[in-house]
Amino acid sequence: MVRRGLLLESxxxxxxxxxxxxNQLGTAAFLATAPLYALRVVGLPIGQVGLGLGVAGVVGLLAGPPVGHLADRRGPRGVFLVTLLIQAVSVxxxxxxxxxxxxxVSMAVTDLAGASGGAARGPMIRRFGGDEVPKFRSYLRSTAFLASTFGALAAGVVIQLDSGSAYRALIVVNALTxxxxxxxxxxxxxxxxxPASTGSNRWLALRDKPYMAFVLLDGILWIQGEVVTYALPLWVVLHTDAPRWFTGIALAVNTVMVVVLQIRTSRGIKGGQVAGxxxxxxxxxxxxxxxxxxxxSGLPGWAAAAVMTVGVAIHTVGSLWHAAGSMELRFRLAPAHAQGQYSGVFGLGMGLCYTVAPGLLGLLCLSWGVPGWLVMGSVFVAAGLAMPFVVRWAGQSRELGA
Structure with missing residues (x-):
């Protein structure tokens, strides 16, 4: 299995x-059921559930850069272990x-520790990945996709049971993960x-204009992850005659392609220019x-399903290229001594994108219909076309490789 690439070397x-x-197995299951736990068990109204989750998400976004800087200066493994224990207690x-x-408060502490853990994990990925960081990160993305799939299945069972005991049991399992x-x-x-360079400080990444431009463009492109999981299911139900079960097929196509092809896609993407x-x-x-x-939209059910399957496959190919390029640039543009701080800023961009994505996709793809899909696709094209220019800008102040 090691030789076939299914397992990494010990x-x-x-x-x-x-x-x-x-970690992702428990987190995926928990996130899918947290709103229902608040509604069914805690007894909160839907407005307070949304507000509580929103505030928690914002708090989590703010933690990444400073905790990443702490991981750079104190060592990433110890900081990462502390964040895991905090998440267990807060959950x-x-x-x-x-x-x-x-x-x-519980959700805010959990999200804060989760974002902090992501920032602390970044330096370990970079340094243990060695010369094969894109390939290693692609392997991590594939395993995370698998874990998310299994976590979603577990969440489905809990939601079907819809009892306080089931929701509480899942929380305990998540803490155990x-x-x-x-x-x-x-x-x-x-x-x-x-060793840190002279003048290095905890705000180094935020002052790095080329890197911040990369984070902005990359954050826009990461909205693509919500196209299949958020916009497509609603599009199927509200705007097409395709059977509703097709949403499961679309997610399966996306998941299988990422798990099977992500590592292969990343093999030739090494160096800043290639990633751009x-x-x-x-x-x-x-x-x-x-x-x-x-x-x-407007096609018969079977034709609509067939056409959307092709569209999802093409979209997923784009996500494979984007993920490989994004992970290469994320680490390539960051100085070795500040990988944690830069990972925190990178996570800030991704977090903001996932905050914006539902509203933006809802407005364009669902409210505007066909023209909105084309507008959103054009936004992705513009961000992608701008990326090589940002990479060349960054290359004026650092070594980018090929």
Whole structure:
């Protein structure tokens, strides 16, 4: 299985992948059921549920850069382990949340620790990935997709049971996955902080204009992840005659393609210029895929399903190129001694994109219809076309490789 690429060689890379799988398994299941837990068990009205989750998300976004800087200066493994333990405790505290404030605080601490953990994990991925960071990161993305799929299935069972005991049991299991991830990560060697350059500080990444431009463009492109999981299911139900079960087929096509093809796609994407060109191709693929999906409106059910399957496949090819290019640039543009801080800023961009995505896709793709799909695809094209120029700008102040 190692020879076929299904498993990594024994060592830090395998432990990072296994720990990430366990962590994502519980997180995916929990996030899918958290709103229902607040509604059914805590007894909050839907408005307070949305507000509590929104505030928690904003708090989480703010934690990444400073905690990433701490990981750079104190060592990433220890900081990451602390964030896992905090998440375990904060998730369990939801069992004792009986008010809006208690629910919001528990979720805010959980999101804060989660974002902090992502920033602390970044330096480990970069340093243990060695010369094969894009390939290693692609493997991590594939395993995360698998974990999310299994987590969603588990959440589906809990939602079907729809009982307080089931929701509480899932919370306990999620807490255990944080502890399990920490146990796996204890076997990862400790990394000593790298010497910082003169003038380096905790705001270095935020002052790096080329990197901030990359984060902005890349954040726009990461909205593509919500096209298949958010916009497409609603498009199928509200604007096409395709059977509703097709949404499951679309998600399956997307998941299988990512799991099977992500590592292969990343093999030739090494160096800043190559990654920039891959991102440019991704933007064009998103436009084509979204245009194909949009044409399903007005077609007979079977034809609409067939056309959207093709559109989802094209869109997923774009997501493969984008993910490979994004991960290469994320680490390539960041100085070695500040990978944690830069990972925190990168996470800030991704978090903002996921905050904006539902409203933006809802307005363009669902309210505007076919023209909106084309407008959103054009936004992806513009971001992709701009990326190589940003990479060349960044190359004026750092080494980018090929």
């Amino acid at each position: 060592g830090p890379q395998r432990r990072l992948a296994l720990g990430g799988f366990v 369990l505290s939801l069992l004792f949340a009986h008010s809006f404030v208690a629910f919001m 944080f502890i399990g991830c920490a146990a796996v990560m204890l076997g990862v060697p400790k990394l000593e902080p790298l 060109r891959a991102t440019r191709r991704a933007g064009l693929a998103f436009l084509v895929g979204m245009a194909v999906i949009a044409t399903a």
